[in-house]
Amino acid sequence: MLRFWRRNAPGDAAASGDAVILSSAVPRWRVFACALLMIVNAAVSGLLLLQHYRVGAAVAAVGQVCGEGAQSGCETVAQSRYAEVRGVPVAAFGLAFSASLAVLLLLAAVAGAEARTAAALLAFVALLLALAIDVVLLGVQLFAIRAFCRLCLLTYAINALAVVLVRPIHRRFVAVREGLGLPAGRAAFGGWAVATVAILAAVLAGSLALRYRERLHSTSILGLPAAGTPAPLPPAGTPAAAGSDAQRYQEEARAAQEQARRLQDILDDGAKLDEYLTQKARRDFEQGAVRTFNLKGVPFKGPAEAPIRVVEFSDFLCPFCRQIASAFAGYIPQSANRVVVYFKNYPLDSACNSSLKQPVHSGACNVALGAICANEQGKFWPYHPQVSDVVSMAREAGLDAGALEACVNNPATRQKLGTEIAEGIQAQVQGTPTLFINGKKLPRLNDFVQTVDREATKMGLPPLSPPAGAAVPSH
Numbered sequence: 001m002l003r004f005w006r007r008n009a010p011g012d013a014a015a016s017g018d019a020v021i022l023s024s025a026v027p028r029w030r031v032f033a034c035a036l037l038m039i040v041n042a043a044v045s046g047l048l049l050l051q052h053y054r055v056g057a058a059v060a061a062v063g064q065v066c067g068e069g070a071q072s073g074c075e076t077v078a079q080s081r082y083a084e085v086r087g088v089p090v091a092a093f094g095l096a097f098s099a100s101l102a103v104l105l106l107l108a109a110v111a112g113a114e115a116r117t118a119a120a121l122l123a124f125v126a127l128l129l130a131l132a133i134d135v136v137l138l139g140v141q142l143f144a145i146r147a148f149c150r151l152c153l154l155t156y157a158i159n160a161l162a163v164v165l166v167r168p169i170h171r172r173f174v175a176v177r178e179g180l181g182l183p184a185g186r187a188a189f190g191g192w193a194v195a196t197v198a199i200l201a202a203v204l205a206g207s208l209a210l211r212y213r214e215r216l217h218s219t220s221i222l223g224l225p226a227a228g229t230p231a232p233l234p235p236a237g238t239p240a241a242a243g244s245d246a247q248r249y250q251e252e253a254r255a256a257q258e259q260a261r262r263l264q265d266i267l268d269d270g271a272k273l274d275e276y277l278t279q280k281a282r283r284d285f286e287q288g289a290v291r292t293f294n295l296k297g298v299p300f301k302g303p304a305e306a307p308i309r310v311v312e313f314s315d316f317l318c319p320f321c322r323q324i325a326s327a328f329a330g331y332i333p334q335s336a337n338r339v340v341v342y343f344k345n346y347p348l349d350s351a352c353n354s355s356l357k358q359p360v361h362s363g364a365c366n367v368a369l370g371a372i373c374a375n376e377q378g379k380f381w382p383y384h385p386q387v388s389d390v391v392s393m394a395r396e397a398g399l400d401a402g403a404l405e406a407c408v409n410n411p412a413t414r415q416k417l418g419t420e421i422a423e424g425i426q427a428q429v430q431g432t433p434t435l436f437i438n439g440k441k442l443p444r445l446n447d448f449v450q451t452v453d454r455e456a457t458k459m460g461l462p463p464l465s466p467p468a469g470a471a472v473p474s475h
Contacts, residue, residue, distance in 0.1 A: 025113040026120040026166055031105050034123065034165040038102035041158045044151050045094035052078045052089045053210035054323065066150050075319070076147035081396065082140050088207060090137070094155060096203045101126060103195040104188075105166075108179075111188040118179025119188070120166040127163045134159060214326075221327045222448040281443040285451060290439035291427050294419075295342050299380040302332045302340035308438060308455050310339060313346035313424045315432040316368060316384075317361035324433045324445070325384065331449070338456055343384070345371060345417055346424040346432055352417060355425050365417070366408070372416050373407035374399055 050058030051074065059075075066074035077083060083090055101123055108119030134156040141148050179185040293311050314321045328341055347364030350356040374383035374397055382397035407413055427436065435442040437451055 025117045026168060028109055028116065030165045031109040031116055031120060034162045035102045035105035035109065037158050037162045037165070038098045038105065041155050042095050042098035042102060044155055044158075045091050045098055048074070048078065048091035048149075048151055049089055049095055049207065050210070051075075052083060052091055053207075053214045054319075055210070055213075059319070062151065073141075073147040074149040074151055077141060077145055077149040077152065079322070080145045080147075082145060088204075092203050092207045096200050097126075097130060098155075099199045099203075100192070100196040103199070104192040107188040107191050107195075108185075111184040112182065114179045114182055115185035115188045116179075117168065118176040118185060121168050121176060123166045124163065124168055127159055127166070130159050131156070131163060215330070221323055221445060222331055223446040223450055277444070278447065281447050282451075284443045285437075285440055285447075288440040291436060291441075292439060293342070293344070293423060293427075293436070297375070298342045298344060299375050299384075300340050300342045301328065301381070302335070303337045304340060306335075306338055306340035307459055307461070308339045308452055310341040311344060311436040312341055313344050313420075313427075313429045313432060313434045315346060315348050315361055315364050316371065317364045318348065318432045321433045322385075335452070338461060339452060343380075344423065345420045346429055346434070347417075347421070348432060352414070353421050355421075368417055369408045369413055370404065372413050373404050376407060377403065 047058055047061060051062045062074045078091075085093070104119050105123060108115045137152065138156065141152070180189055295309075295311070312324070314324070332339055332341065345368040347353055347368040348356060348360035349362060349364035350359045351362075352365035352368070371380060371383060374380045377399055379397050379399055383399065424434070427434075427441065433445070435445065435448065437448075438455060442448060442451060
């Protein structure tokens, strides 16, 4: 009794409270270490956010860790429908959370033991909630997407380690009130609140800017409308001058030197080089052979009666093909019902494509077979945007799994795929995406809009001025 009374004597209350706080305070080095982990997590989440919006350097960096194309679990996860929550990428939430927690821990670490204890307890609870969400996201990758993002797993592991670092000895929420009761604590938590609001605003604004950039980039892939009459190409040669053989040779030599000088000037001037390549691509298209493709039963977007028919040979596992698909999704509704795009499979996989000595996108043949079967079930376009394995893609598109499996294993399906690949080989398709406009091969993808405009002019169609949001039928 005496021992109990002495421990709880009124005069000892303040001292015992201070002793409890000091004894339960998380060491400063642990708080700093946890803040550093949160900074690393914020950097990884930022990289995944940039990769989600197809920023070239970020895609390449993630590819170094996760693999590229069909082998990239990070790519599969980033392009799945689970990568966003109400239009905001999951990576953006991770970036904001990690950055906010890093600011809290850094401010509290220099504010004193009371603030450090309070911040550690708040961080501990927040990280436990984050780990619970990480478990859910891991389950989504395991059971729904059936692919793993190594960088996502890294962020989960960092959160788990951070929980260990800031684990408080006494989990008393009164420590938060005590931390806020001191001027240093109020300053630290006030700074954290302001910083969190700023971080959320910056991440949201950055995400919106990246989304706009992605859409703008997708649109610009197809090029811009033609403006004015292009300048003629540099002359291919100079006629021989009349007179003696010596004079003729001298004139030819001077002409060759002049042509070499002009070509060198073009190579040295970026604008001239681009103009030259544009003119050459235009001439190659105009002089190209007109090919006929079998379009019966081929999935298409746009009005079937459109005067300008585009045939696209594509690979589901080709990242640039997905960008082209996004570009078409924005362009076709604005084409005033004059353009229809037909989709043909050309998987860059030696398992079914005899033109390849080794696979470029392993597994592309199976995905293409699934596309043919999805088309037979009338659900090609729900299947088209997915980038996972055939089973996951079928599930996402709402396909009958049993019918799909039977269709994929049907020799007739493989024969259909073989026919499309043979068409591509005969048309000298060497990569994806390859486009044909009214039967002629398009030399450069970013000349698409200009080429369509010229074809429309030849047909006597009026200048393009489509109504916004025009509906596009699809099959």
